[in-house]
Every structure is written in structure tokens, then in C-alpha cells.
Amino acid sequence: MAAAGQRRTGRARSGGGTTRRRSARPSEKGLIPLLAALAGEVDRAVKQPPTRGAARTKFQVVALIVREERARVKADDSLSQAKRDEESRRLDGVATMLAKIAARDTSLLTLLADDARVTDSARAYKRTVLEAAGREVEEEPEPEPAVATTAPEADKRVVPQSAISYQLANPFLAPDFSAAQERAAAQPRRLAGWELLDPLFRSFEQDAPGARACMELPEPGAPSAGTMRLPAGRTLMPHQAQLVAAAARGHRTFLLADEPGLGKTAQALLAAQAADAYPLLVVVPNVVKTNWAHEVAMWTPQRRASVVHGDGDEVDAFADVVIVNYDILDRHVGWFGDLGFKGMVLDEAHFIKNQRSQRSQHVLALSERIRHRTARPLLMALTGTPLINDIEDFRALWQYLGWIDDEKPLGSLMSALESTGLIPTDRGWYPAARAAVVDQGIVRRRKVDVAADIPARRVADLPVELDGPLGRSIRAAEAALAERMVASYRRATAARPADAEGIDLALARQIAAAELKDASSKKTGDNVFTMVRRIGQAKAGLAADYAVQLARNVGKVVFFAKHVDVMDEAERIFAERGIRFTSIRGDQTAKARKEAVSAFTEDPDVQVVVCSLMAAGVGLNLQVASNMVLAELSWTDAEQTQAIDRIHRIGQSEPVTAWRIIAAQTIDAKIAELIDSKSGLAARALDGAAVDDAASSADVQLEALVELLVDALRAEGEA
The missing domain is CATH 3.40.50.10810 (Tandem AAA-ATPase domain)
Structure with a gap:
């Protein structure tokens, strides 16, 4: 009885209900017309995204049968050449339909791979289709369980010296027998013998108006010892x-x-x-x-x-x-x-x-x-x-x-399912099972x-490490720049009394200003401008990768960069990852610019717009997105704010987050801090507070060089 119930539920899910099965009476039409009819159903479903699990299962099953039928027709010696050609042509027609469907929803392409996972429900539905077409169906062997990869990679394994030291310092890890007791306590009773995983997954595909998407969470009370000890200045929403x-x-x-x-x-x-x-x-x-x-x-x-x-x-x-x-x-x-x-x-x-x-x-x-x-x-x-x-x-x-494991629910989930008193064929199973998983x-x-908990607009810094030859060359160039300024500082202080202590900040500022003047006139090779550009190039791939994650998580993303080569690299990665994008650049005509904005704001499939910080920083409304990636830093807070204001505008219904990608342990981090400090100064000035004139007029480029020099002098003194 249990097995029959499992088979019936598997067919109902995959076929999408009795109404859908009525469209195919294969005993009258034959297998290939049935496959074409099912492909047509998938095509209609894909035109109304998102593509649901039932349509995906149907797509995969049709593709599997087409593949098997091609092999059968090719190997069947009883068929004449003319009949074989005709059958192959008809199968090619169904395959062409599948290809067009996959072109519309590229996520379906993974189901066509030779190693694509075939679920239990897909196998059950495949059997249903073949039986309906009058084919004799042999029992398929159970798929071999996935084997954890161990031995083949033994040569790649490493054990750092620190890990060896840890093991020597802690030679014994006391066993915790309560873990085994907990696992043994969750044995199924009413649900013993039932296939439960497929019904559990299907419970999240069922329409469930009002169903909880989040477990019940307690209201946070007064922090207790060892739970919410927050450092000074930190608060939780x-x-x-x-x-x-x-x-x-x-x-x-x-x-x-x-x-x-x-x-x-x-x-x-x-x-x-x-x-x-x-x-x-x-x-x-x-x-x-x-x-x-x-x-x-x-x-x-x-x-x-x-x-x-x-x-x-x-x-x-x-x-x-x-x-x-x-x-x-x-x-x-x-x-x-x-x-x-x-x-x-x-x-x-x-x-x-x-x-x-x-x-x-x-x-x-x-x-x-x-x-x-x-x-x-x-x-x-x-x-x-x-x-x-x-x-x-x-x-x-x-x-x-x-x-769960490969076969069944485990532990408290199994206990929760048992406590419902229901089995998968009961009417109330799906909402109860869904609630059990959510909990x-x-x-x-x-x-x-x-929205009431979080700021309407915030800048979130994402530090990244620059690895590889480019990262090493950037750090070497930064060290060479610091050494050059230190040498100038030492020459200027050589004639001073030996008992002079501390760093002369006024002199440091003069040397930084001279370096900045030389950099602006291109008298030196490695300077603050070339370093910042190289840092942007090194961050491009990391920033694009993060934008891909955001696009897949929350939808549309605005990607800002200063330099064309950074934009080019980001677009290459988006194309490689299958992310549709458009661009707004300085060399575009007004018509091309308008088309790019329309594509991003109106086409649901365009997930990212790649923007030039200079060309797209003003005059655009991109509030269809609430997330932005700033791949490169600007030199002023005003420029950064103008970029963020492309999505933080009147009519924006969600809090806005600008993700600022910062190269850790480089001058990039100093520039970010300085921009933030200018933001605070500007706010105090606008609020009517007194502002130190020297500090408010200080140039970010100059201050970045001053901090680089001072850090190098301090490191030299400590050494």
C-alpha cells in the first residue's frame, strides 16, 4: 500500500494534475506526438516565469526519452532506412523545441547534461509517459549513491604545521555519546516505509497562502552572560x-x-x-x-x-x-x-x-x-x-x-513529521510538512x-585581498612610493638636532604635496594615480563576482567603475556567468544611453547595468535596483553620493545598500577612510556646526600620501 501511495503521488506531481494528463492520450497518438505535446506544455510554462519544478521535471523527462529513442531507432535493424530517417526527423523536431525552450530559460540547460541528476519524481513521471504511450517499461536499477570523494584526492591534501601542533597539544577529543543517543531516538513509526523526501520537497512547491517562510523567533530580551556581549559602539537591529x-x-x-x-x-x-x-x-x-x-x-x-x-x-x-x-x-x-x-x-x-x-x-x-x-x-x-x-x-x-540524509528525514525533523499524525496521502500533509521543515x-x-530596522541608505565596505602577481606588484609599488617619500623626509631632517623627537606632520605634508605635484605632471612612474588604477584593475574580477552573487540573490544590481578596462573585465565575467547586462558609458550617443537605461529598468532578464562613475553618476533614475557595487573608489564623497543617489531616490520602496569593494592593506583602505571623514565634515557643515577650515579643505589624495608616509616612518622607527 505504501509503495502504491508513493507511486501515485509521484505521478500526480510530475504530471501536474489530471487536467494536464488529459492532453496526452498516447495510445491514440504515439510516443513522439506525446513528447511534442509535453514540450508544448513546458514552452507555455516557461513563457510565464518562474519555471516551476513540475515544468522542469517534464522538460528533463522529454529530453531523456528523446535521447533514448534516438539510440533505439539507430540500433533497430527491423526498421527500413526510410522509416529510420522519418523517426529521426520527428525526434529532431522535438529536440529543436527543447532547444528553443532552453534558450528562453537557460537554467534548463543543466538538465540536459549527461551527469544531470534524475530525481525519483522524474523517474516516476518517465515511467508514466512511456506506459501511457503503450511501451513496456522495465524496472530501472536504483542509481548508485554518490560516494564522498576521499582517496583520489589524497595527493592534494595538506596538513599545516600549526594543525600538527594543535593535534599534539590536544591528542584526545572526548567522545560525546549524547550525539549518538539523539540520532537513535528519531526512529519513524507511523511513517516507516514511506518515501518522505520527495513529498517534503513538493510541500514547498504547493501554493500555500499565508504559510510561514520563517521559523518562530523569540523576542530578544535582556542580554545574558555569554550570549550577546557586544563590543562598545555596536548594536544589533x-x-x-x-x-x-x-x-x-x-x-x-x-x-x-x-x-x-x-x-x-x-x-x-x-x-x-x-x-x-x-x-x-x-x-x-x-x-x-x-x-x-x-x-x-x-x-x-x-x-x-x-x-x-x-x-x-x-x-x-x-x-x-x-x-x-x-x-x-x-x-x-x-x-x-x-x-x-x-x-x-x-x-x-x-x-x-x-x-x-x-x-x-x-x-x-x-x-x-x-x-x-x-x-x-x-x-x-x-x-x-x-x-x-x-x-x-x-x-x-x-x-x-x-x-535529512540521502534517503529520509533525520532527528528532530522526523520527530516533527511523526507528531503531525499524518502520512503523505492525507489532505493536510503538505502544509504540516512544510511547517515542520521551516521550524x-x-x-x-x-x-x-x-525596513524600519535598517537605514534607508547605507554604505557597506567589503574588504578583499589582492592575490597573485598583480597584487604583489601593487604592494611593491606602494612600498617603493613610501620609501621614496621617507628618503625625502630623511634628507630634510638630516640637519636637525639629534634630540628632535616625533614626526613632523607639517614636513610630511610638504613632501606629500611635492610627490602629488610630480605625480600630476607625470614625472614619476609609480605614483598614487597609477597605483589606484592598478588596484581598480585587480579588484575588477572580485567586484564582478560579488555583483553576480547579488544579482542571483536579490535581482537587479548597479555596478559602478571609473575606468573602461575595469568595466570591460566586469562585463566579461557577467557574460561568462550567464548574467545579462547592459552598459552606460561616456562614449555613448543619447539614443544608446536611453536604450541601455530602458533595458535595465524594463527588461526583467537584464540583471546588471555597468556604469561609468563619471558618465552615469548624475541624471539617471535606476531605482528599480536597491543594491549597488562600487568597484572603484572616487576621490570625493560627493561623487560617491551622486552615484548612490541613482538608486536612492524618491519612489524607492526598499532600503538601499552600496557595497564598496576595498583592497585591504593598501592605499585603497586609506582613501575609503578619508572619503568617510569628508562625509562627516560635510554633514556637520550642512548642519551648521563649526568645521576646522584646514581639515575641510584637505585633499583626499594629499592626505592619503601623508598617511602612507607617516605609517612608513612609524614602521621604520619600530624596526
Whole structure:
């Protein structure tokens, strides 16, 4: 009975209901006309985005059958050549329909890959189609389970010396038997024998008016010891404090799907503090790796963070928070699994949606190790877009969080499903199952939902590290510039009395002004202007990558840059990632400019507009977006503000966030600080407050050089 129920539910989902199945009576029409009819249904569904899971399943099944039929026709010796040609031509017609559909929704292309995952519901629907066409259907063998990648990559694995020292200092990790007891306690009773994962996924495809998208969160009360110790000057917005309060009260798994700009990083770090989930492993995209270390210092300054680069030669395995990017996780998964982490955070967690990928296998293996070593560890998946292509994207995220495995729900989720008293064929199953999953820890807030909590406009800095030859050359050029100014300073002070102490700031300003004059007249090679331009070139790819993440998370994004080569590189990356874009540049005609603006504001498929800071900084209304990426810094706060005002305008219904990409440990960071200081001065002046004349008229370029010189002199004195 259970098996029959499972088969019936699988057919109902994939076929889209009895009305859709009526359109195809294949016993009368044959298989190929049926496939053409189903392709037509998919085509109509794709014209009304988003493409839902049922249409995606139908598309994949039609493609699979077409592929198999082609092979059958080619190998069938009983067919005449004329019949074989006719069948091939008709199949090609269906394949052409599929190609046109995929061109309209390019996310469907992944379903055509040879290694594309075929879900249980897709296999069930394929069987339904073939049976309806009068074909005899053999039982398909169960797909082989994905095997965690281990041995083939052993030669890539590294164990940093710091990790060896940590293991020697902590030779034994005490087992926590309560973890095993908790796993053993969740055995199905009423639901034993039922296929539950597919109905669970389908519960999120059902129309559910009024259904909760977010777990019930407690109202944050007075901070208690060890939970919300905030550093001086830091405050949490109410929606952030709610999640931290949930962690403080014992909740340990979160799919944190807040929109970008709502402070997911701070919530994760403070939840780890509330749960005492140290040591904590944080896995992130490369572009935000440095920013996470910065946020650790800002929100939990009593905790040490260590960032893993390359083979981890400089990592501190004794740190409270270890931060690594997805790209190098394969090298470190071995010693990570042995370290004894009590918590794990995935940023941009949709990176693991493909369960077959090496990246996903490593992440899932690590989370499994952590759950077996620690009872109720803190596991958090941070993503503004938990679903990208299909409801199946949930699978890897839920498995990482320990809610399910390859076959069934686990732990508290299974207990919650049992407590509903329902089975998948009952009328109330889907809303109850959906609520049970949400209560495991799905937290979703949009900007518009918490608009009262956040500023109407804010600038969020995203520090990045410049790696590779270009980054090294920029740091070398900056060091050479500082040495040149230090040499000038030393020559000027050589005749001074030996007992003169301190740095002469007036002299430092004179030397910086002379350097700036030489740079403006192009008398020197490496100067502040050429360095800033090279920094912009080095940041271009990282800034574009972050814009791609934003576009996939929240929709339209405005991308600002100063230089043409930075815009070119960003556009190359957008094209490579499948992100549609348009451009606004200084060399455009008025007509081309108007068409570019219309494409961005009116075409839902155009996700990014790449703008010149000079050409598009004024006179444009781009408020269809609420997120902006500033890939390069301007020299004035006014120029930056004008750019932000392209989206922060009357009529904007959402809070605006400008993500400013800053090259850490370079002059770029000094320029950002100076721009912010000028912003404060301008505000005080407009408010009628007294402003120091010298400070208000100071030039950002000059002050940046002064700070570079002073830092070099101090470093020389300390040495």
C-alpha cells in the first residue's frame, strides 16, 4: 500500500494534475506526438516565469526519452532506412523545441547534461509517459549513491604545521555519546516505509497562502552572560537580535536566507558566541574571505580569527574561528575533520546545491564529522537564494544541516513529521510538512519586511585581498612610493638636532604635496594615480563576482567603475556567468544611453547595468535596483553620493545598500577612510556646526600620501 501511495503521488506531481494528463492520450497518438505535446506544455510554462519544478521535471523527462529513442531507432535493424530517417526527423523536431525552450530559460540547460541528476519524481513521471504511450517499461536499477570523494584526492591534501601542533597539544577529543543517543531516538513509526523526501520537497512547491517562510523567533530580551556581549559602539537591529536570541535559547541549525544587506555575517558570529560553538569553521567564497576576518574582529573581538590561504602555511589552528574559501577546501578537508570544530558556517551556501560536485561532497563530509563528534553543534547555511533552479536545490542544504540524509528525514525533523499524525496521502500533509521543515531553522526576512530596522541608505565596505602577481606588484609599488617619500623626509631632517623627537606632520605634508605635484605632471612612474588604477584593475574580477552573487540573490544590481578596462573585465565575467547586462558609458550617443537605461529598468532578464562613475553618476533614475557595487573608489564623497543617489531616490520602496569593494592593506583602505571623514565634515557643515577650515579643505589624495608616509616612518622607527 505504501509503495502504491508513493507511486501515485509521484505521478500526480510530475504530471501536474489530471487536467494536464488529459492532453496526452498516447495510445491514440504515439510516443513522439506525446513528447511534442509535453514540450508544448513546458514552452507555455516557461513563457510565464518562474519555471516551476513540475515544468522542469517534464522538460528533463522529454529530453531523456528523446535521447533514448534516438539510440533505439539507430540500433533497430527491423526498421527500413526510410522509416529510420522519418523517426529521426520527428525526434529532431522535438529536440529543436527543447532547444528553443532552453534558450528562453537557460537554467534548463543543466538538465540536459549527461551527469544531470534524475530525481525519483522524474523517474516516476518517465515511467508514466512511456506506459501511457503503450511501451513496456522495465524496472530501472536504483542509481548508485554518490560516494564522498576521499582517496583520489589524497595527493592534494595538506596538513599545516600549526594543525600538527594543535593535534599534539590536544591528542584526545572526548567522545560525546549524547550525539549518538539523539540520532537513535528519531526512529519513524507511523511513517516507516514511506518515501518522505520527495513529498517534503513538493510541500514547498504547493501554493500555500499565508504559510510561514520563517521559523518562530523569540523576542530578544535582556542580554545574558555569554550570549550577546557586544563590543562598545555596536548594536544589533531587532531582526538580528531575534536570531541570536534563538541560538542563545538552544536552537542549533539555521538556514539563514535573509536578503543581502540585513547583516547575516553578524548574526552568524554572534550566534556562535551565544552557542559557544568554538572552534568555528567558516567556509566562504574567496571574495568575502577577508571581510569575514574583519567582521570577527568587529563583532567578537575577544575571539581570534585565522584565514586559510593556499596550503595554509600561515594558518593558526589554535584560532577560535578558521576561515577558508570553497576553492581550496579540498586541500584542508582532512585536518579540518580531525580538529574538533563545534560549529560550521557556510556563506553563500547555494554554492553546494550540486550534490555531485567535489565541493559539496567535502562540505557534507565535514558537517557529518562535526555532528558525530559533537552533540548539537551549531550549523548555519547563509544564502539570500536557497533555491536557484529547482526545489531539489534544498537537498544539499538540508543534508548539510543534518535535517535529512540521502534517503529520509533525520532527528528532530522526523520527530516533527511523526507528531503531525499524518502520512503523505492525507489532505493536510503538505502544509504540516512544510511547517515542520521551516521550524527546523529556516529564517527568511526581506529588506521590505524589516525596513524600519535598517537605514534607508547605507554604505557597506567589503574588504578583499589582492592575490597573485598583480597584487604583489601593487604592494611593491606602494612600498617603493613610501620609501621614496621617507628618503625625502630623511634628507630634510638630516640637519636637525639629534634630540628632535616625533614626526613632523607639517614636513610630511610638504613632501606629500611635492610627490602629488610630480605625480600630476607625470614625472614619476609609480605614483598614487597609477597605483589606484592598478588596484581598480585587480579588484575588477572580485567586484564582478560579488555583483553576480547579488544579482542571483536579490535581482537587479548597479555596478559602478571609473575606468573602461575595469568595466570591460566586469562585463566579461557577467557574460561568462550567464548574467545579462547592459552598459552606460561616456562614449555613448543619447539614443544608446536611453536604450541601455530602458533595458535595465524594463527588461526583467537584464540583471546588471555597468556604469561609468563619471558618465552615469548624475541624471539617471535606476531605482528599480536597491543594491549597488562600487568597484572603484572616487576621490570625493560627493561623487560617491551622486552615484548612490541613482538608486536612492524618491519612489524607492526598499532600503538601499552600496557595497564598496576595498583592497585591504593598501592605499585603497586609506582613501575609503578619508572619503568617510569628508562625509562627516560635510554633514556637520550642512548642519551648521563649526568645521576646522584646514581639515575641510584637505585633499583626499594629499592626505592619503601623508598617511602612507607617516605609517612608513612609524614602521621604520619600530624596526
